[in-house]
Amino acid sequence: MRTAVDVSALVGPYPFREVPHPDPDVLVRVLDREEIDGAWVGYLPGAFHRDPSPGNAALYRALSAHRDRLHPAPAIRPDWPGWSRELTRAIEAGARAVRAWPMQWGMGVGHPALRELGHACHERSVPLILTVRFEDSRQRHPMDVTGHLPAAMVRELVRAGTGARVVVVGAGRGFIEEVHWGLTPPERATTSYDTSWIWGPPEDDFAHLLRTIGPAHFVYGTGWPLRLAQVTRANLALLPPDLAGVSLDDPTRWTARRPDA
Numbered sequence: 690m691r692t693a694v695d696v697s698a699l700v701g702p703y704p705f706r707e708v709p710h711p712d713p714d715v716l717v718r719v720l721d722r723e724e725i726d727g728a729w730v731g732y733l734p735g736a737f738h739r740d741p742s743p744g745n746a747a748l749y750r751a752l753s754a755h756r757d758r759l760h761p762a763p764a765i766r767p768d769w770p771g772w773s774r775e776l777t778r779a780i781e782a783g784a785r786a787v788r789a790w791p792m793q794w795g796m797g798v799g800h801p802a803l804r805e806l807g808h809a810c811h812e813r814s815v816p817l818i819l820t821v822r823f824e825d826s827r828q829r830h831p832m833d834v835t836g837h838l839p840a841a842m843v844r845e846l847v848r849a850g851t852g853a854r855v856v857v858v859g860a861g862r863g864f865i866e867e868v869h870w871g872l873t874p875p876e877r878a879t880t881s882y883d884t885s886w887i888w889g890p891p892e893d894d895f896a897h898l899l900r901t902i903g904p905a906h907f908v909y910g911t912g913w914p915l916r917l918a919q920v921t922r923a924n925l926a927l928l929p930p931d932l933a934g935v936s937l938d939d940p941t942r943w944t945a946r947r948p949d950a
Contacts, residue, residue, distance in 0.1 A: 691724045691725070691726060692723070692724065692725045692726065692909045692937075693725075693726050693727070693909075693939045693940070693941050694725070694726060694727050694728060694729060694760075694785075694908075694909065694939075694940055694941055695720065695723075695725050695727070695728040695729070695909055695910060695911050695913070695918075696728075696729050696762075696786070696818065696856055696858060696883050696908050696909065696910050696940055697729075697818075697820075697858040697859070697883045697885050697910035697911060697912050697913075698716055698728040698729070698730050698731070698759075698910075698911055698912075698913045699711070699730065699731045699732070699733040699912075699913065699914065699915070700712060700713055700716060700730055700731075700732060700733065700748070700751055700752075700914075701732050701733040701734045701735070701744075701747070701748075701751070702733065702734055703733055703734070703823070703914075703915065704734065704737055705824075705829070705830035705832070705833050706830065708733075708914045708915065709914070710914070711733065711914040712751075713730070713751050713752055713754070713755050713759055714754075714755075715914075716728065716730070716755075716759065716913065716914075717755050717758055717759065719911075719913055719918050720758060722918075723911070723918050723919065723922055725909070725911075726758070727757075727758045727759065727760060728758065728759055728760070728911075729760050729761075729762040729785050729786045729818070729940075730748070730752060730759045730760065730761060730762060731748070731762045731763070731764065731788050731818070732744045732745065732747060732748035732751075732763065732764065733914075733915075735747075735748070735763075735764050736764065736788075736790045736793050736820075736823075737793060739769075739794075740766070740769060741763070741764035741765070741766050741769075741775075741790075742771075742775055744763075744764065745761075745763035745764060745775065745778075745779065748761050748763055749761055749763075749782050756783065760783060760784070760785040761779070761782060761783060761784045761785070762784060762785060762786040762787060762788050762818060763775075763779045763782070763784055763787055763788065764787070764788045764789065764790060765779065765787045765788070765789060765806060766789070766790075766794055767789070767802035767803060767805050767806035767809075768794065768796065768800070768802040772806070773809065776806075776809055776810075776813065776815075779815075780813055780815060784815060785815070785816075785941075785944050786815060786816040786817070786818050786856065786940075786944065787810065787815055787816075787817060787818065788817075788818045788819075788820070789803065789806060789817060789818070789819060790820065791803055791819070791838065791842060792835050792836055792837070792838050793835055797842075798839060798841045798842045798845050799842075799845050803842075803846055804846065804849045804851055806853075807846055807849065807851030807852075807853040807855075808851045808852070808853070810851070810853040810854070811851055811852035811853045811854075814943075814944055815944055816853070816854040816855070816856050816940065816943050816944060817853050817854065817855050817856065818856045818857075818858060819838060819842075819843060819846075819855060819856070819857050819858070820838065820858050820859050821837055821838045821857065821858065821859040821860045821861075821864060821886070822837045822838070822859045822886070823859070823915055824915060838859075840864050840867040840868045840871075843855065843857055843868050843880070844867075844868050844871045844872065847868075847872055847876050847879060847880050848872065848876060852879065853879065854879055854881070854943050855879060855880050855881070856881050856882075856883065856908065856940070857880065857881070857882045857883070858882075858883040858885060858886075858910050858912070859883070859885060859886045859912060860882050860883075860886060860887075861886050861887060861888065861894065862887060862888070862892075862894035862897065862898060865882050865887075865898060865902070866898075866902075868880065869902055869906065877906065880906070881906055881907065881908050881938060881940070882906060882907055882908070883907070883908050883909070883910025883912075884907055884908070884909055884910050884920075884921040884924065884937070885910040885911055885912030885916050885920065885921065886912065886916070887924070888924075889920075889923065889924035889927050889928075890927050893929075895924045895928070896928055896929055896932055899928070899932055899935055900932070904935050904936060904937055904938065905938050906938070907937050907938060908937055908938050908939075908940045909921060909937050
C-alpha cells in the first residue's frame with residue numbers, strides 16, 4: 690500500500706541528543722523504502738529558536754533539491770513581530786502546512802495569538818500542525834524542561850471556531866480520546882491525528898481508535914528522525930482481520946495546490 694504523504698517528518702539536528710543523518714537526502718531514501726510519496730517537512734532545531742524565521746529560511750534551502758517529494762511545513766510564531774508576513778512568505782515558498790510550537794514559546798491554553806494563527810490558516814487554506822512531544826518523558830534530557838502539549842490547548846483552539854484544519858502529531862490514545870470526545874461532530878471534522886505515537890500490539894490502541902473514532906480522523910506520520918519510520922507501517926500490517934486494508938485520510942486534499950509549490 691502506497692501512502693500519499695507523511696505529515697510529521699523533520700530535518701535538522703536535535704539539541705538534546707545525537708540524531709543520525711537527519712538530512713533531506715536520507716529522508717527521501719526513507720520515503721522510498723516505506724513507499725511514501727512525499728512528506729510535509731519541518732525544521733527540528735527551529736522549534737527551540739525564539740524567532741523561527743531564520744530556521745524557516747534554512748528549511749527552504751535544505752529542501753530545494755527535493756521539492757518534488759519534500760514540501761516545507763515551516764514554523765509560524767503568532768506572538769512574534771511580523772508573523773503574518775512570515776506566513777505569506779511560507780505560502781509563497783510552497784508550504785503545504787505550517788507548524789506552531791506553543792509549549793516551546795511559552796504560550797498557554799487559550800492564548801489569543803494562537804487563535805489568530807488559526808484564523809489566518811483557515812483564510813489561507815493551510816493546515817496547522819501541533820506537536821504533542823518529541824520524545825518519551827523517560828528519554829528527555831534534564832535541560833529539556835518544556836512540558837508536553839496539553840489536550841486542553843488543542844480542544845480550546847478547535848472550539849474557538851477558527852475553522853482551521855488542525856493536525857495533531859505525536860499523540861497517544863489517551864490524548865486523542867480526551868480531545869476527540871470533548872468536541873462536537875463538526876469540530877471533530879476539522880481535527881486529525883498522525884499515527885507516529887499510537888501503540889499497536891499488544892496494547893492494540895491503534896485498532897481501538899480506528900474502530901471507535903474512525904480512520905477518517907487519522908493521517909500517516911512517521912515522526913522521523915526521532916521515531917522509527919517503520920512503526921506505522923508495521924502497525925497497519927498487524928491490524929486484526931476486520932480492519933485489514935483500512936485507508937487513512939489523505940491530507941493532500943486539505944490545502945490548495947499552488948503553481949510554485
